[in-house]
Amino acid sequence: MRxxxxxLCLSMLLLDVKAQNPDSAQAHVSTFNKWVLKVDGTDLxxxxxxxxxxxxxxxxLQRFSVSQELGYVMAVYETNEPASNFIGVxxxxxxxxxxxxxxxxxxxxxxxxGDYRFLKVKDRLTLGYGCTGDDLWSxxxxxxxxxxxxxxxxxxxxxxxxxxxxHPRVLIEVDAGIGLGYLSSKNSANDENVxxxxxxxxxxxxxxxxxxxxxxxxxxxxxxxxxxxxx
Numbered sequence: 001m002r003x004x005x006x007x008l009c010l011s012m013l014l015l016d017v018k019a020q021n022p023d024s025a026q027a028h029v030s031t032f033n034k035w036v037l038k039v040d041g042t043d044l045x046x047x048x049x050x051x052x053x054x055x056x057x058x059x060x061l062q063r064f065s066v067s068q069e070l071g072y073v074m075a076v077y078e079t080n081e082p083a084s085n086f087i088g089v090x091x092x093x094x095x096x097x098x099x100x101x102x103x104x105x106x107x108x109x110x111x112x113x114g115d116y117r118f119l120k121v122k123d124r125l126t127l128g129y130g131c132t133g134d135d136l137w138s139x140x141x142x143x144x145x146x147x148x149x150x151x152x153x154x155x156x157x158x159x160x161x162x163x164x165x166x167h168p169r170v171l172i173e174v175d176a177g178i179g180l181g182y183l184s185s186k187n188s189a190n191d192e193n194v195x196x197x198x199x200x201x202x203x204x205x206x207x208x209x210x211x212x213x214x215x216x217x218x219x220x221x222x223x224x225x226x227x228x229x230x231x
Contacts, residue, residue: 032062036171038224040071043090049073049119051090055222059098059230067094076121085122090115096159105165110158113177117153122146125187128195139195148188155181155216169226177218184211 040053053071060066073088096111125147130140161175 032230033057033059033171033226033228034230035227036224037227038067038173038222040069041221041223042219043071048077049088049090049117050075051088053090055092055094055224057094057224063098065096065098067096068092069094073117073119076119083121083123086120088117088119090117092116094159096161098163107163109161109163109175111161111175113155113157113159113179115153115155115157115181118151119153120148120150122148131195134195149185150187151183151185153181153183155179157216157218159218161220165226171224171226172222173224174221175219177216177220179216179218181214181216182212183214 036057036059038055038057040051040055043051043053051071051073053069055067055069057065057067069090069092071090073086073090076083076086076088092113092115094111094113096109098107098109100108123146124144126136127143127145128136128139128141129143132138136142157177157179159175159177161173163171163173165171
């Protein structure tokens with residue numbers, strides 16, 4: 001919540017700057033970018049699932065744009081120990097409206113984004129066979145086996161941000177958002193005759209093992225290369 005509050009304060013400050021410079025705001029709206037290729041710097045250092053994420057933004061009207069992102073997950077820290085055998089991808093579609101130019105080279109925007117992440121992690125777990133209860137002693141025998149845990153995460157996010165043209169061909173943008181997410185998971189050991197007791201690396205209660213709704217707070221910073229502009 002603190003991130004969203006900070007972003008709102010920043011937006012109010014920039015709006016105040018715009019109000020004090022009406023001429024510069026008017027100058028900005030005469031030209032604008034058409035296609036921009038961006039890299040997400042914050043996703044590279046994400047504490048749970050850092051990824052190399054690229055985005056392509058297309059401004060189809062002077063005040064509106066659509067952006068598509070695709071990322072490759074480079075590491076997984078959602079387990080007790082960093083996962084060593086995994087596959088993960090991220091994707092996002094972002095619709096935004098540029099609501100207030102505050103300088104000749106910058107704009108405020110509000111947007112909605114739909115994010116998706118697929119992650120598959122291999123791990124070892126303890127399985128119980130012929131169990132009559134929830135403890136190890138109720139089983140006929142136990143086995144430690146390797147399994148695959150697959151997760152799907154969907155999130156819907158409302159974003160507020162700032163985009164600044166640092167150079168005719170380079171821009172920087174920062175945004176913060178709040179939303180709702182759902183995580184679903186399944187594993188290859190699902191069987192009505194088998195009881196799963198623990199994943200050796202993931203631990204009991206780890207979010208990779210649950211089907212849950214959660215509130216999402218985001219902060220992103222991107223650097224973009226302007227590929228083309230409208231005349």
